[in-house]
Amino acid sequence: MTAQAAMTRNAPAPKAAFWMNALDEGREALKAGAVQRFGQDQEIFAEGNEAELFFRVVSGVVRTCKFLSDGRRQIEAFYGPGDVFGFELGELRSLSAEAVSDCNLVAYRRRGVEAAAPRDEILSRQLLSFAMHSVASAQGHALLLGRRSAAEKVAVFLLECPLRNGIISLAMSRQDIADYLGLTIETVSRTLSQMERDRLIEIPNARQILLKNRDALEDLIA
Amino acid sequence: MTAQAAMTRNAPAPKAAFWMNALDEGREALKAGAVQRFGQDQEIFAEGNEAELFFRVVSGVVRTCKFLSDGRRQIEAFYGPGDVFGFELGELRSLSAEAVSDCNLVAYRRRGVEAAAPRDEILSRQLLSFAMHSVASAQGHALLLGRRSAAEKVAVFLLECPLRNGIISLAMSRQDIADYLGLTIETVSRTLSQMERDRLIEIPNARQILLKNRDALEDLIA
DNA sequence: CGTCTCTTTGACAGCATTCAACGTGTGTGG
């Protein structure tokens, strides 16, 4: 159900995405300065930082992730154009954000939005809506991580990806995909290769994937 | 950080929990009738149901979970006394809830709360706070499921559990623990047995666990 | 005391990881 809604979306990992239109529409005062540019792999913020700002993606793709002390990484979500990320209630960030590709972001002041919300019913509603969508997304991700095989994980990922003319253009590396799915880079690669041998997909190059048999992919995830 | 905060809490799986004090304090009108009683393993609501009500635990323990079509189950969270669960923004439930033990719940009308929120700044704030805590909890759970070994998962679970005099009293079965951690019941059992051999814990009976060496458990999860 | 369910333990299999080598594509400098 959420998956179907997600598939019609236009962002890399739609599950976690949500727009907050209320940030447009005459509320430009909430913006914190001009558009900010980040280069590939540049850190946008880190876990533990003070959470003064949050962001909306104008172009490019962003990942949010958590790390264990030994370096293991779990990517929580990818965010594409229009998506909002980095909104927190506590003072401190609970995860890190990095640019997957070069990207442009608009920043908003958390305190400004929080202050405006009580007098702005639409903003307030969308804030809650955003948060609840994030919950649903994270819970879906937990089901994926806890109870699906490697092949199922990769299939879910592919079906979440935005399509342009039947082609998936991946902004992220195999390592990113692996860390999103809780797998190793080798397993992701092997699984994709097997899917290509099974004629479910075609991989003209590492950053492009063609869905040759979407129905079979959907059958894979039951 | 969230783990430390969680450890001081008093609910089975504190990560997902949040109280919403605003539901007391002169807002009794939001309640939907008297306390409801549910027997062990009784369904409280199911994924896809209409989401008219949400609940607060008075006594007992509740689990929320998702199912795959072949029956695989992922428990998203456990809720104990004081915790709120089942609040949704959409019309349909995105997960199921069941009674882990016999329990008493207070129900609230979602529409009532949504209607009251715009005119009630405290309620509105706590609603958002609740949602954001749920997000953080689910993201922590994703890290656990995606990037930790069986031993680490069990250690995290034990350290999340509420302690009474150094004793954990488990309301849930091994199967529940397994489905929360993304493991099998056998792996959970084996891991606990190994921890007992290693003198990290003691297991006088299946529903009680003594933490003999909490520091070692904490070292386990780095 | 027997039955039933839940839990533990054992043996084995299999899937994903690990370690290692080999391709592939891109960018740079000769």
Added chain:
DNA sequence: CCACACACGTTGAATGCTGTCAAAGAGACG
């Protein structure tokens, strides 16, 4: 323009962790 370096990705072999299947043990309840 080509050659090389380097990062990224793919493939192979072997290990090992966790799952699967099976059986035995432990409590709870009638």
